[in-house]
Amino acid sequence: EADIYQTPRYLVIGTGKKITLECSQTMGHDKMYWYQQDPGMELHLIHYSYGVNSTEKGDLSSESTVSRIRTEHFPLTLESARPSHTSQYLCASSAFNTEAFFGQGTRLTVV
Amino acid sequence: KNQVEQSPQSLIILEGKNCTLQCNYTVSPFSNLRWYKQDTGRGPVSLTIMTFSENTKSNGRYTATLDADTKQSSLHITASQLSDSASYICVVSDRGSTLGRLYFGRGTQLTVWP
Numbered sequence: 001e002a003d004i005y006q007t008p009r010y011l012v013i014g015t016g017k018k019i020t021l022e023c024s025q026t027m028g029h030d031k032m033y034w035y036q037q038d039p040g041m042e043l044h045l046i047h048y049s050y051g052v053n054s055t056e057k058g059d060l061s062s063e064s065t066v067s068r069i070r071t072e073h074f075p076l077t078l079e080s081a082r083p084s085h086t087s088q089y090l091c092a093s094s095a096f097n098t099e100a101f102f103g104q105g106t107r108l109t110v111v
Numbered sequence: 112k113n114q115v116e117q118s119p120q121s122l123i124i125l126e127g128k129n130c131t132l133q134c135n136y137t138v139s140p141f142s143n144l145r146w147y148k149q150d151t152g153r154g155p156v157s158l159t160i161m162t163f164s165e166n167t168k169s170n171g172r173y174t175a176t177l178d179a180d181t182k183q184s185s186l187h188i189t190a191s192q193l194s195d196s197a198s199y200i201c202v203v204s205d206r207g208s209t210l211g212r213l214y215f216g217r218g219t220q221l222t223v224w225p
Contacts (some may be wrong), residue, residue, distance in 0.1 A: 043155075084186070092154075
């Protein structure tokens with residue numbers, strides 16, 4: 001079983017609120033990723049990190065930001081949530097060229 | 112452009128039957144190919160990972176094949192069970208960057224009926 005955790009699993013929040021989605025892994029992986037997935041659609045990379053203090057934007061433009069202060073922790077923040085941010089957010093981690101392990105996801109609904 | 116195409120988009124089969132899912136990719140330079148199973152509302156879980164030199168890999172009732180020359184892969188499921196109902200995602204990794212970038216297909220939605 002993969003040791004990567006996301007909280008919360010479900011979040012319903014009002015427009016304009018600031019939110020942080022948490023992602024932690026205990027496998028010591030250098031690489032971590034955030035993906036956005038709408039129902040029935042493919043995963044889109046929105047952020048990734050090679051290691052501590054290294055973050056890059058992914059393919060899909062996102063208004064979210066990330067930080068990587070510790071190897072095991074890769075939180076994603078939305079400063080002002082909007083209904084268009086409603087989606088499922090998946091966090092993953094991997095060692096170099098090995099399989100990626102995914103968290104259970106956070107299903108975000110902005111009303 | 113690096114792409115991963117999967118077919119069919121969706122598939123319905125009866126319990127106990129076999130099925131085969133297809134994946135074609137244009138990712139280059141190729142590093143490895145993975146098949147993931149994603150249950151509704153959950154994160155993907157790895158089924159198999161195959162490198163350039165591997166043609167076949169099995170994991171229980173799941174058998175993946177890879178033809179690196181034609182850039183095609185298949186996932187064969189034997190004696191399907193109701194719990195096999197899920198989305199099956201083909202993911203290809205390149206080795207042209209330190210990231211080992213992952214490219215995702217849209218998945219095949221499999222439904223197994225009793």
